[in-house]
Amino acid sequence: METTMTPTRIDRGSTPTTTIYSEGGDLVFERTFDAPRERVWQAFTDPKQVPHWWGPRGTTTTVVAMDVRPGGTWRYHSAGPDRDDVEFFGEYLEVDPPAGLKWTFLFDVDGHGVQGGPETFVFEDLGGRTRVTSTGHMGSSEAIDGALATGMAKGAIETWDRLAALLGKDSPR
Numbered sequence: 001m002e003t004t005m006t007p008t009r010i011d012r013g014s015t016p017t018t019t020i021y022s023e024g025g026d027l028v029f030e031r032t033f034d035a036p037r038e039r040v041w042q043a044f045t046d047p048k049q050v051p052h053w054w055g056p057r058g059t060t061t062t063v064v065a066m067d068v069r070p071g072g073t074w075r076y077h078s079a080g081p082d083r084d085d086v087e088f089f090g091e092y093l094e095v096d097p098p099a100g101l102k103w104t105f106l107f108d109v110d111g112h113g114v115q116g117g118p119e120t121f122v123f124e125d126l127g128g129r130t131r132v133t134s135t136g137h138m139g140s141s142e143a144i145d146g147a148l149a150t151g152m153a154k155g156a157i158e159t160w161d162r163l164a165a166l167l168g169k170d171s172p173r
Helices: 037-045 141-149 152-167
Strands: 009-011 019-023 026-033 060-066 073-080 083-096 100-109 113-125 130-137
Touching: 019 152, 026 141, 026 152, 037 113, 037 130, 037 152, 083 113, 113 141, 141 152
Parallel strands: none
Antiparallel strands: 009 019, 019 026, 026 130, 060 073, 073 083, 083 100, 100 113, 113 130
């Protein structure tokens, strides 16, 4: 008799609007936005829109580079009044407008070193609303713990709160 092992899904701080869990070496964030998929895609891929929602409340984000095509690079500089500046950067691996994209998502936080890895975004059309699923392929539960120790979950929730405000009324998960 063969036994198949499947990763255990572990809640990592879900809220009423955002589901956060790890499964094996993947860290997943899911949220439904009250906006059409094309509008959500634009918010993620337009360098003029990203600074309006990227980062926790109180931070300022500058899009340094954003070439949305396979092989193109991206870099955001995030500054906040209560922390050191953080650089987020990577390369677009796959781009499939408006269904999703895959990029390398890396960030450098003092004391922790470069964290991150490949991340896949899926934009699911729900008839005028969009479910966004972000899957960070971090490789191990230790890497996930390290990333979460930087405040990543809180920052991601606040970032998506700001995106919801930009897009319009947020929808419960």
